[in-house]
Amino acid sequence: MGVTDEAALTTALRRGTIEYCVLALLDKRELYGVELVHQLSNGLGMTTSEGTMYPLLSRLRRNGRIATTWREAPAGPPRRYYTLTADGEAALTHFRTEWVTFRSGVDRILGTES
Amino acid sequence: MTQTDELVAAYLARVERAASRLPAGRREELIGDLREHIEIARAESGAESEADVRTILERLGDPESIVAAADTQTDLPRVTAPALYPTAPPMPAAPPHRPVSRTALWAGIAVAAAAVVIFFCFAAFAAVRDDQGPAERPIAPVETAEAPPSVGP
Structure with missing residues (x-):
């Protein structure tokens, strides 16, 4: 499998799921951009494409699933915190159910049940 | 800078x-x-x-x-x-339309086929009746012709 194929596979796998990872991280607590992007990139092995997450955050904000609020920081410039909206929370709850069903189906077919 | x-x-x-x-x-x-x-x-x-x-x-x-x-x-x-x-509206509306028109198409074909079948049935029935008509008449006289001898003895 070539590097390009592998990258395409990873991109395809992330496509439908990463935005729910954003919502899930923000469900725990509000995070400012750098924190959020670092947690996502470290968690999903995307440490050289953190910038690609900003367009996603921008869309989630436009769709009303997340919101932003400025807060003063103890040191340095103020931080813009991302928070989960009620819509975002509902979307996350729905996705969790869908994901479990989808994952078990794929696991059964692939023979990768744990 | x-x-x-x-x-x-x-x-x-x-x-x-x-x-x-x-x-x-x-x-x-x-x-x-x-x-x-x-x-x-x-x-x-x-x-x-x-x-x-x-x-x-x-x-x-x-x-x-x-x-x-x-x-x-x-x-x-x-x-x-x-x-x-x-x-x-157009997106979900389109798929329901297609099955409906397909159903209508099949229904049309079925009706046409049924009409053809019915037509041939009638035609065949009519032909059989035309064939049987004359055939029955000779049989009936034969039966009536045979009946008297069986009744006779």
């Missing part, structure tokens, strides 16, 4: 060039988000060395990939939003 500032400016300029195909609002938002990220990450790393800034920019990634991600994110709402709102 320090050398690290120049690195950042050059990076953002590359993003801006790559993002020229995006709508102005999206482009400005993207550059603003990235500028903010770099500013905060620099403030947090404390050290202002060129290596630190390079690491921050490397983690952000290739400007072209970032803009490509923005492309897909601008496409997604175009796909989902029409599905949810304006184009939604």
Whole structure:
């Protein structure tokens, strides 16, 4: 499998799921951009494409699933915190159910049940 | 402007060039988000060395990939939003229509076939009656002809 194929596979796998990872991280607590992007990139092995997450955050904000609020920081410039909206929370709850069903189906077919 | 500032400016300029195909609002938002990220990450790393800034920019990634991600994110709402709102009625309306018209087509074919079958049945029935008509008449006289002898003895 070539590097390009592998990258395409990873991109395809992330496509439908990463935005729910954003919502899930923000469900725990509000995070400012750098924190959020670092947690996502470290968690999903995307440490050289953190910038690609900003367009996603921008869309989630436009769709009303997340919101932003400025807060003063103890040191340095103020931080813009991302928070989960009620819509975002509902979307996350729905996705969790869908994901479990989808994952078990794929696991059964692939023979990768744990 | 320090050398690290120049690195950042050059990076953002590359993003801006790559993002020229995006709508102005999206482009400005993207550059603003990235500028903010770099500013905060620099403030947090404390050290202002060129290596630190390079690491921050490397983690952000290739400007072209970032803009490509923005492309897909601008496409997604175009796909989902029409599905949810304006184009939604025609979209779900279309599939129900197709089965209906297909059903109508099959029903039409079935009716036509039934009509043909019925026609031939009638035609065949009529032919049989025409055939049997004369045949029955000879039989009846034969039966009546045979009956008297059987009744007779």
